[in-house]
Amino acid sequence: DAKTTQPPSMDCAEGRAANLPCNHSTISGNEYVYWYRQIHSQGPQYIIHGLKNNETNEMASLIITEDRKSSTLILPHATLRDTAVYYCARRGLDMRFGAGTRLTVKP
Amino acid sequence: DTGVSQDPRHKITKRGQNVTFRCDPISEHNRLYWYRQTLGQGPEFLTYFQNEAQLEKSRLLSDRFSAERPKGSFSTLEIQRTEQGDSAMYLCASSFRTGIQETQYFGPGTRLLVL
Numbered sequence: 001d002a003k004t005t006q007p008p009s010m011d012c013a014e015g016r017a018a019n020l021p022c023n024h025s026t027i028s029g030n031e032y033v034y035w036y037r038q039i040h041s042q043g044p045q046y047i048i049h050g051l052k053n054n055e056t057n058e059m060a061s062l063i064i065t066e067d068r069k070s071s072t073l074i075l076p077h078a079t080l081r082d083t084a085v086y087y088c089a090r091r092g093l094d095m096r097f098g099a100g101t102r103l104t105v106k107p
Numbered sequence: 108d109t110g111v112s113q114d115p116r117h118k119i120t121k122r123g124q125n126v127t128f129r130c131d132p133i134s135e136h137n138r139l140y141w142y143r144q145t146l147g148q149g150p151e152f153l154t155y156f157q158n159e160a161q162l163e164k165s166r167l168l169s170d171r172f173s174a175e176r177p178k179g180s181f182s183t184l185e186i187q188r189t190e191q192g193d194s195a196m197y198l199c200a201s202s203f204r205t206g207i208q209e210t211q212y213f214g215p216g217t218r219l220l221v222l
Contacts, residue, residue: 036213043111043198043213044150087149094163095140095211097149 004098006088011104018075020101022088025069031092033064035073037084078105111201111214119220120189127185128217132201139182141174142198150198189221
């Protein structure tokens, strides 16, 4: 989806926080922000979602700006197993994915 | 395993042949979605069902693509007269929609190669 943009790649040191940005400047008021990740050739794995408020679960935190034009996925203590492609998506009537950020966690 | 399953996981076919993929959703999920994913891109929505009703199919890529969910449980995606450009990963996802809350859970995908 051209309206959901992510940096193509990022590196993170093991044990440090990984902050993955997503720009969705044309998001509608009723569209949720979703994050998934994909490892190798597996199907996307759900991480977290939100509408307006910041959210946290056992996997990650999601920070959504007040104007909802962008969001950041935070992996608080990245491990080598977090190396994957992370997708941001908008969900209205359907789910529209960005092109993803390839996160590489390095020892 | 109670997750979404897809069969086959890999399919190699010759151009012009028909192929059919199957998706078994998570039990009791009322919605089922099909996506296509090409190399280096995020999943691209194709169509979805609520129970047995196909509620959106305008995003299917051409009239060679069709999907069914006859009894509101498993679904099939068929591609007729395959072309080399159909080579991609085909993903299925299911969800249980209550009000406006809905999270889609994806299967492992079927990787199609058209020679």
